[in-house]
Amino acid sequence: MSDQNSHPTQLREIQQRMAACIMQPITRDERMRQRRADGTPSLREAEAIIRPNDRLSSFERLEIYNRQYWFRLYTSFQEDFPGLQAVVGTRRFERIMRDYLTECPSTSFTLRNLGSRLPQWLIAHPDHSAPHTRLAIEMAQLEWAHIESFDNPAWPPLTPEQMAAIGEDSVLTLQPHLRLVEAHAAIDDALISLREDEGDSDSASNNASTGFSARRTRRMRTLPGKPVFIAVHRFDDSVYYRRLDPEDFHLLKAIRGGATLSRAIDTAFAASAIPEQDRPAHLQSAFALFATLGWFCNQTAEDPL
Amino acid sequence: MPANRFNGYTDYGVGIGLRVPHYSHILEKKPVVDWFEIISENYMVDGGRPLTVLDSILDQYRVVQHGVSMYFGSTDPLNREHLKRLKNLVRRTNTPWLSDHLCWGSVDGRYTHDLLPMPYTWEAVHNTAQRIRQVQDLLEIPIVVENVSSYAEFHVSEMTEWEFLNEVVEEADCGILLDVNNIYVSSQNHTFDPRAYVDAVPSERVAQIHIAGHSKFEKYILDTHDHPVLDPVWNLYERAIQRCGPTATLLEWDDNIPTFDEVHREALKATQYLQKAAQRLTAEEQKQAVAQ
Incomplete structure (x- = not known):
């Protein structure tokens, strides 16, 4: 030196x-x-x-x-992260960005990964988004899930024969573009409408934009509390937010965590209000939907350098 | 001369940068374009729309890859994940050459996402050339380095920018992507004669040329890629083409992007210079044939 x-x-x-x-x-x-x-x-x-x-x-x-x-x-x-900006307001958003990027500078060759550690960082720094911390964290999780879903791989879905061979001890693989987000308010709808509004507001004057920004922050912060279970996934190159039943959400979460099918089903129904006798039909219809969307898949080997 | 080992012995004309706002126009109208340059990093992903669009473009057009984050001048070890993804993309596009910048932008594993200027020292020459050679060996494709525009100079520099460029490409045995707009921007920021730069570059190594617009501020010029090409840059381009022959040329327009047709019209202004150079080349060849 x-x-x-x-x-x-x-x-x-x-x-x-x-x-x-x-x-x-x-x-x-x-x-x-x-x-x-x-x-x-x-x-x-x-x-x-x-x-x-x-x-x-x-x-x-x-x-x-x-x-x-x-x-x-x-x-x-x-x-x-336009949703996070709407939740915390522009001033706070700038502070979050500055402090987050100072503590977690980019370690990737692509700007795509800039926000990969943001949800965890917001959890560790609740003061930065208080008193809307929970909403801010969930919104950041949803927006990061959207980024991952946009260009994560899509592996070959299970064939009908492979689906038919699934048993209690099977360990299934989920599509990497399928991300699971749980929230206490309908942030998926709020984010969709925000993105639509932003498209419309491109030509607005500065004054109109300022009013718009304040309005959208108010709207975000007053979302009614209502638990939602969201599957963020890609279909035909577009990202979709699909609401799931809590049972289906917990089932997929357990599968993603590496549980066998029987254990995942136990987890899914652990706190369920669905009567015992209705559960097989529920599972059958859930599996039919997941299969149609190609969410169960075969992992593809990576090319070596 | 323009088709050389650094551009895979191709003879490309005038191309434009493939940008998101133009996707639907290109896919629907299928305009006649010599070739497209893509920013490699935008397609070094595992799936989704970027790759679908790229595949559709590849079905109909010639594509050349241009990178923004290899950072040949960095002192960090090469990023294996980056190289792996880049190699996969090279296989997909069959790009005849691959360009990135003669700059640095990361240190200790932290990325600035900027094209930072090099100190023009011998240590930097050797370090940069070695990294270019490593990348060339791993990717098995001609590597071409682009001069960047800069706003700062280093106390420790031991040579001019063009001397540095020449030493690096000679030691790495690689090609040059000559950005004449960058030369002009830096010449104004650092007070040197841009023509001396163009005249000093080994023309046999020039694989491609970039043209672009820039913005003037009170005390410096910024390389903004948000305007048409300005006259002094066209003048430099003419000089470069006189020296190098009709070389593959690309217009960069990255901000305030106008319609596809407007960008394409601006790029095609380069054609007149290329035609003149081609005519001159033919005349020289005829003269030589007569003399023999």
Whole structure:
């Protein structure tokens, strides 16, 4: 490591020090901070690494990259989590994004995975979304499920012969694009209507947009409490939200967890109000639906590099 | 000259970048386009609509892959998951060459998702060339590196940007994707003669050329890809084509994307330069034949 005040010469050190500057949060007026969170002065770092020119100081040149970094991530985050933004409001959403990405910077070559750790992070940081924490977490889970469902693999569904051979001890595989989300309110309907509204609001003026944004936040926060069990899945390249009975939801969840079929059925009906004698018919119709949608499948081997 | 080992001995004309807002127009109207450039990362997925659309495009058009996150200049080990997905996509598209940027963007496993400039040092030359060679060996396809636009220069740089580019491609034995808009943007931000850059590039290694629009700010120029190509960039393009011959050319338009027809019209402005270069080449060949 070179002296902090001299110019670093090793490529790795240059990249580490420059990345630390670029990835630090910008100020509210979108400038590079004078000091990083660990107290390192940004000016000293910029002058150590970057040459000034006749128009811009070292600080200003590095600041261009610092701003670009946050603008790019913010745009991507906003596109992926409009529902969460509606739940917590724009100011809070910006704070969540800043703190989440500072703690969990991207470790993937693709921006697609930027929000992969967001639901867990919101659980670990309830203050960031209080007093709407539960709604915020569930919405983030639904929006991340949507991203996964959009382009996760679709494996070959079980053939009728394979379906007929399923027994009590069978361990079934679910389509990777099928994601299961449980919520305490109808967030699926709310998200669908939000996305429709957003399409309509593209041409709205700034004032109209501000009013729209406040209205949608109010609407989200006042969703009536009603447990919903959602299967997010892909069919013909489109993502759908399908409401499930709680029994079917718990059945699929247990199967995804690796349970044998008999154990999954026990789990599904553990707290069920469906009378014992009606359960075989219920299961038969659920399995027929899952088979039609191709949710039970054969895993495909990955290509080696 | 334009068909060379770095572009798989192909002779592509003017292409445009395949972008989501144009999907339905292309699939429904089937416009005549020489070739499409895709951003590899948008299709390095396991399923869904991106791959369905890509397969439909591949049925009717020639496609070349262009990446934005290989980060040849990074000091991290190569990302195996990235390479595996890229190799799968290469098998799918049969791209004759594969391009990515001469830059870095990740360190210690953290990604900035930006194309960050390199310090032009010998250490960086060797590191970058070695990584390009590794990727070339793994993917078994010609690799072509693109010069990026930049807003900062490093104290430790030991050479000019074009000297750095030349050293890297020579040591890695790879091709060049010459982005003349990026050269222009950087020349204005760092005060150098963009023509000196174009003239210094080894023309026999140029596999492809990028053109694009940019935005001027008070103290610097930003590479925004949201405008038509500006005159100084066309002038540089003309010079590049004079030196390299009629080379596969692609217009990049990534923001404020207008209709497909508008983008295509802008791209086709390159044709006049390519035709002139082709005529010159034919005249030279005839002269040589007469002399023999």
